[in-house]
Amino acid sequence: MPRLPDGIEKKIQYTWHFNFCSSPDGFNFSSDPAGHNVFISYLTDHKKKAVSFCRSHLFWDLDKDYAGGFKRVSEENLKAVCIYARNQKGVLKDIAGTFADNNANIVMIHLETIHGRSEDVFDELYIEYEGDVHQENLVNSLHRLTGVRDVIEHVSFSDIYGKRVIIIGGGAQVAQVAMGAVNEADRHNIRGERISVDTIPLVGERTLSQAIDAVNRLPRVEILVLAGSIMGGEVSRAVDRVKEAGIPVIALNMAGSVASHADLVVTDPIQAGVFAVMHVSSIAVFDIYRVRGKKF
Secondary structure, three states, rough: OOOOOOOOOOEEEEEEEEEEOOOOOOOOEEEEEOOEEEEEEEEEEHHHHHHHHHOOOOOOOOOOOOOOOOOOOOOOOOEEEEEEEEEOHHHHHHHHHHHOOOEEEEEEEEEEEEOOOOOOEEEEEEEEEEOOHHHHHHHHHOHHHHHOEEEEEEOHHHHOOEEEEEEEEEEHHHHHHHHHHHHHHHHHHHHOEEEEEEEEOOHHHHHHHHHHHHHHHOEEEEEEEEEEEEEOOHHHHHHHHHHHHHOOOEEEEEEEHHHHOOOOEEOOHHHHHHHHHHOOOOOOOOOHHHHOOOOO
């Protein structure tokens, strides 16, 4: 195996759950006694090549444990349930306590009130959680709670929609950026990744700045693309706040001060969309931080 420039070999182990896999040149493979876990050791510089090799053989099937020789495992090891419960005091507290009692750590919760035809008002709680949890015991415990009507197990949003690319700006430019992003995401998703593209066409400094600030509150956002003809003022300050939260920003080459605040400026909107998806992909080689401050 090749060595890093400093001569220090940094090996990382990734565990892929599948039955078998032939070894490409430059990577070491070993399996557990059962033959289900294959440990891939490789150098840091070659991480994406190893991931690409494995995922190029991957065909997901959510209805089966094994498909194409692989077993689907959540990258974040998250589980999800949807709970339908009465809208009354103390129910949410009891639900949270039940998760804690079953060694589950809640990492995301979304609550929406449902008004039925009768006087009963129910809440729909979508909860994602992690931990070494006995799923059947947790679901049974939730069913026993007073006020809980139903509990449905789901695949987590990260496994379904994956990493999110957000595109905000003028309609014509947003459409072109989305074209590049969707075309590039298709190439990655058919190889097992999950990358989704969200867009909203907006105009006006106040409207845009509010939407950009709201990106910080959205789950699983990996990158923001600003597509328009002119942006500045409060929009630029909102961009700075998004970057402080750890979300990189790509901007089209436009009038206004936004271009000087973005991590990367791209003239071609289709290429901007491609860059955005390549950055968030775990198998692509593009990294926006290596070209920060540049204009293409």
